[in-house]
Amino acid sequence: MPRAGIYARISSDRDGQQLGVRRQLEDCEKLAERKGWQVVERYIDDDVSAYSGHKRPDYRRLLGDLRSGLIDSVVVWHLDRLHRQPKELEEFFEVCDSSGVRNLASVTGDVDLANDDGRFMARILGAVSRKESDDKSRRIKRKALELAQAGKIAGGGTRPFGYESDRKTIRPEEAEVIRECAHRVLAGESLRSVCSDLIERGIPTVSGGEWKTQTLRTILMSGRISGQREHHGELVAQAEWPGIIDPSETARIRALLSDPERRTNRTARRYLLMRLLRCGLCGETLVSRPKTGGARAYVCAKGPNFSGCGRISVLADSLETFVVEAVLYRLDSPEFAAALSGRGEDVEALPWQQELDEAQFRLDELAETYGERAITLSEWLSARKPIERRLAAAKKLLAERTRASVLGEHVGKASDLRDLWSDLPLTRQRSIVAAVLDHVVVGPARRGYNRFDPDRFQPVWRV
Ligand SMILES: [Zn+2]
Known part of the structure; x- marks a missing residue:
């Protein structure tokens, strides 16, 4: 008489289709009885999704028992309980081959491990259950998008600068700071320069830390401050909270701060005409380079990393x-x-x-x-x-x-x-x-x- 092991798994599906582990076990025992198999062991992995790549201790134990010959047949409720990754399925086939195991039964349809059709079917079923799992995460994403499109508040944690912790009520004194920073940046002042000024004036950030250009940039680029809801960085709807600046200002700030010409660095800060000069001989952009003796100069640079002609210096x-x-x-x-x-x-x-x-x-x-x-x-x-x-x-x-x-x-x-x-x-x-x-x-x-x-x-x- 074949000695069977039953494998049951509770996955973290949240949509109500989840079968309790007891129900899985009951169905599997009935199936084994009908087939005339003796159930010698039960393997249960608890609330772990095989798909997310977590370890499944009882699954490893099942493979061990198949290898050692303690069991020679496996009963599962559905193949997706057993594997969700193609790699795992192939390992399972390998163990069954090397120990001569041929019996794999599932409540939703048997798979004959000995023939190619059966294995092909197992692979297809695996692919389908992976797709279902993907669909599930797509449904969750879809839900997030719906909330975004309805302009609902997102996230918890630290309150946003300019708003109270209900994330809806404007904090007037911080709103004033946001308006000022937006206007200064739109007038061409650098984030760095605005930050230094905020620090000097002792204006606190939300966390109480010091202003950094990245902090200011994130605030100014956010749709939130003009009352717009973002989803993955895109503005998707008018939000349920009021704006501090105008949406057209947000559009201009975003255009300005993401303009690649804007990227500044230390050198650019000392050289007014960085990237604005071209070589009249070869057309290359001149680069800044101090001359020996310390005088600043722009040159058409030649050599490693430079494609200029090396014949212009000013x-x-x-x-x-x-x-x-x-x-x-x-x-x-x-x-x-x-x-x-x-x-x-x-x-x-x-x-x-x-x-x-x-x-x-x-x-x-x-x-x-x-x-x-x-x-x-x-x-x-x-x-x-x-x-x-x-x-x-x-x-x-x-x-x-x-x-x-x-x-x-x-x-x-x-x-x-x-x-x-x-x-x-x-x-x-x-x-x-x-x-x-x-x-x-x-x-x-x-x-x-x-x-x-x-x-x-x-x-x-x-x-
Ligand atoms: Zn040149």
Whole structure:
């Protein structure tokens, strides 16, 4: 008479379809009796999901007993109780092969381990139960999305800066700080500079720790402060709590802070024209490099990690003075005012924001259609492309509009700006220059000419 072991497992399914372990055992015992198998051992793993890769001590014991010959048959309620990973299933086949075990019965259908069809079926069943498990986690994700789309509060833990711990009531004094920081960053000040100021003024963070650029960045980039609910970083709905700043400001902050041109580092902080100079001989971007003796310079760098020609070098101080003068002059020119007018920030940002939202919505809709298998993978991918292009274009334009808004207050008032220029933080100076100037082409120096030579420089204006 075959000596059978019964394997039962409680998984952590939460949707009510879970069979109690007692019911699994009862059904299996009846099945063994019907088959004329003697049940010699019961193996039960408690509340552990095989799918999540946790260890199952009794499953290991079952394999051991199969190897040693204590049992030669296995009864389970359904194959998904036994394995959920293909690797485990193959190991099980191996143990059965080496110890001559052929009997595997399940309440929902037997598998003949001796033939390929049976094994094939076991593999298919394994794949199906994995998919069901995936569907389950998809349902949980779906639920999270529904909550997000309804604008409901997410998460617990530390209260968000600007709000009380109910996450809905605004804290006026912190809201004021948020508004101030948003305006300063939109005006081109760096996160670092704003943070230092907050620290100096003794304004506390939520945790009581010191302000870090990352903390400030997270707050300012969040949809929360403009009363918008986020889901995986995307703004999905109007939230059930009030905003502190305007949604259009959030859109501009996001465009500004995620603009790759913005990435600053220590060097950029000392060099006003970083990334704004191009070699007139080879077209490469000049890099900053102090000369021996300490004078700052920009050079077309050659050698490891650099692809320049190495034939251009220009002293930083005089060139920077020249470019700043040119920028200030440009700010006062009538063409410039004309180019900038009609680029009013709020009026202009809105349509682009709508375009962004719409493109994102179309992408989500497509993903859903593909998820429902209504279109093929290649149809999905090719339908995505034009929308992604639209999305990228809209993001770029929004970033440009934002850049224009950096200048708003200075247009036509360059002499005021000139007076306070040297007191502005370098990041602010940089953002004003970069808003006006696309780049400057730097030509080679004239041999034997030692004075500053404006003919070497050809500015290309952005506006
Ligand atoms: Zn070059």
